[in-house]
Amino acid sequence: MSDDQQRTSKSRPTAAIILAAGKSTRMKTDLPKVMHEVAGRPMLAYVIDACRAADISSFTIVVGYAKDAIINAFSNDPAIKFIEQKEQRGTGHAVMMCADAFKGFDGDCIVIAGDMPMIRAETLRDLIGGHRAVGAAASLATTFLDDPTSYGRIVRDEKGNFKEIVEHRDCSPEQLKIIEVNPSYYCFDAKTLFGVLPRIKSDNAKNELYITDTLAMIRADGKTVRAATIVPAEDATGINSRVDLAEVERLMQRRIATKWMESGVTIVQPDSTWIDSRAQIGLDAVIKPFSYIEGNARIGAGCVVGPYAYVGEGAVIADGAHVGPGLLTAFDAAGKSRMSPQAGGKKQVVIRRPPAIEAAVHKGI
Numbered sequence: 220m221s222d223d224q225q226r227t228s229k230s231r232p233t234a235a236i237i238l239a240a241g242k243s244t245r246m247k248t249d250l251p252k253v254m255h256e257v258a259g260r261p262m263l264a265y266v267i268d269a270c271r272a273a274d275i276s277s278f279t280i281v282v283g284y285a286k287d288a289i290i291n292a293f294s295n296d297p298a299i300k301f302i303e304q305k306e307q308r309g310t311g312h313a314v315m316m317c318a319d320a321f322k323g324f325d326g327d328c329i330v331i332a333g334d335m336p337m338i339r340a341e342t343l344r345d346l347i348g349g350h351r352a353v354g355a356a357a358s359l360a361t362t363f364l365d366d367p368t369s370y371g372r373i374v375r376d377e378k379g380n381f382k383e384i385v386e387h388r389d390c391s392p393e394q395l396k397i398i399e400v401n402p403s404y405y406c407f408d409a410k411t412l413f414g415v416l417p418r419i420k421s422d423n424a425k426n427e428l429y430i431t432d433t434l435a436m437i438r439a440d441g442k443t444v445r446a447a448t449i450v451p452a453e454d455a456t457g458i459n460s461r462v463d464l465a466e467v468e469r470l471m472q473r474r475i476a477t478k479w480m481e482s483g484v485t486i487v488q489p490d491s492t493w494i495d496s497r498a499q500i501g502l503d504a505v506i507k508p509f510s511y512i513e514g515n516a517r518i519g520a521g522c523v524v525g526p527y528a529y530v531g532e533g534a535v536i537a538d539g540a541h542v543g544p545g546l547l548t549a550f551d552a553a554g555k556s557r558m559s560p561q562a563g564g565k566k567q568v569v570i571r572r573p574p575a576i577e578a579a580v581h582k583g584i
Contacts (some may be wrong), residue, residue: 232277232326233347234409235270238313239263239333240283240304245460251285253333254292255464258471259495259514261292262458265336267299272340273347275329279320281313309427310403311419318413327351328409330430335403336467337454337474345449346406356411356442357434359384360404362450369457370400371431373446381438381446384431388424399448401431402455411437471496479506492525501538510543 243252253263267278276298282289283304293299302320304313314330321328327347331338342360350358359381361373371384372394384401385394412433419432438444458464475496476489484500486492488508494500498512501520506512510525514532518524521539528543536542 231351232324233273233275233329234277234279234321234324234326235275235329235331236314236317237263237266237270237278237280237331237333238310239289240281240286240307240313242284242307243334243459246464247461249285251282251289252458254285254288255458257336257464257468257496258475259497262336262467263289263293263333265496266331266333266338267293267296269338269340269343270329270331271298273329273343275343279317280333281316283307283313309421309425310430311416311428311432314412314430315416315428318416321409321413324409326409328407328412330403330405330407330412332403334458335454336458337456337470338404339451339454342404342450342454346404346447349445349447349449350406353443353445355406355445356408357437358406358445358447359401359434360450361399361446361448362402362452362455363398363448364400364452364455365398367398367400369459370402370455372397373399373401375399375446381434381444383435383438386423386425386429386431400455402450402457404450405430405434407433411442415440498530507543 239251239253241252246252246255248255254261256262257265270278278299279302280289280293280299281302281304284307286301286303290301300320302316304316327350329343329347346358346360364370369387371386372390374382374385374394374397376382415433415436418436419428421428423429434444453470456463456467456470458467472493473489475494476486476492479494479500480486483502485505487506491508492506492510494512495514495516497514498516498518500506500518501522503520504518504522504524507523507525510528510530512518512524512530516530516532516534518530518536519538519540522536523541524530524536525543530536530542
């Protein structure tokens with residue numbers, strides 16, 4: 220089978236390299252950026268989940284700054300291995316650290332940043348599918364932004380074909396006007412990627428080794444590089460500050476609310492409701508304003524939650540129950556269901572403890 224035939228094969232294995240080594244100075248934090256939470260989970264968890272939903276089963280996470288926080292959080296996943304980038308010299312250098320781990324691997328490699336929690340599995344599936352359909356050696360997903368500041372620009376030739384990526388700091392005045400940008404979703408033929416990586420140079424404004432430079436090199440070698448505009452602009456929202464983190468939290472909450480509303484849940488006022496990404500909500504439940512649903516809480520069908528209700532981590536609310544208003548926790552220290560102050564002493568909720576807590580109480584712990 221020729222190299223081109225191998226690259227078009229749908230049965231090729233796919234692995235992911237997730238870049239999570241950097242420290243965000245603008246975040247002003249002791250945590251790795253990827254461990255900051257969005258909708259109750261580290262942003263890195265969303266990237267792993269999206270890759271897994273796109274049928275990627277092997278993950279190499281490049282760690283560096285405060286690496287133990289990442290390793291401790293994800294080390295129980297047998298599909299994940301960690302590679303340390305001791306000196307942060309750019310995205311290209313980070314991927315170089317994985318060369319030994321990919322020796323003998325004959326398949327495709329997704330390379331993606333770990334601080335992109337808005338990523339969707341559908342985007343990755345489209346990226347991989349298009350990559351294989353044309354037998355590309357490298358592919359990237361692009362988007363258009365009204366304000367492309369800080370993003371690498373996609374430069375195309377007169378026929379509209381991909382030419383190169385120019386990082387924002389290295390752009391000419393004309394290139395700064397380009398609004399098609401690189402949100403850093405890549406798919407490479409792994410052998411091609413690791414073959415060209417040693418050739419990249421740090422002759423740029425930041426004196427770093429960029430993964431983006433491999434694309435122009437692969438194209439210059441006469442191989443196909445595909446650049447497809449398949450990323451919704453919202454999904455390209457980066458996180459480089461606490462302000463950015465709050466904006467992504469807002470976008471994620473809107474996404475979560477939309478998912479549940481499309482599944483038959485009424486959320487009266489999404490902008491004043493917070494729902495953890497792991498929570499489960501049954502059909503015909505109604506979530507009223509100023510409610511907070513935390514962690515792995517499970518809300519039954521036909522429940523009414525709120526207003527001003529807090530459903531705690533792991534709480535299980537029976538079908539048809541009412542929670543709130545004024546309920547502070549889903550269950551009290553003794554495990555008894557709470558009553559709202561407005562209920563006049565009439566019980567409004569039917570709630571039980573999470574199984575782990577229930578078992579502990581029965582054992583007298």
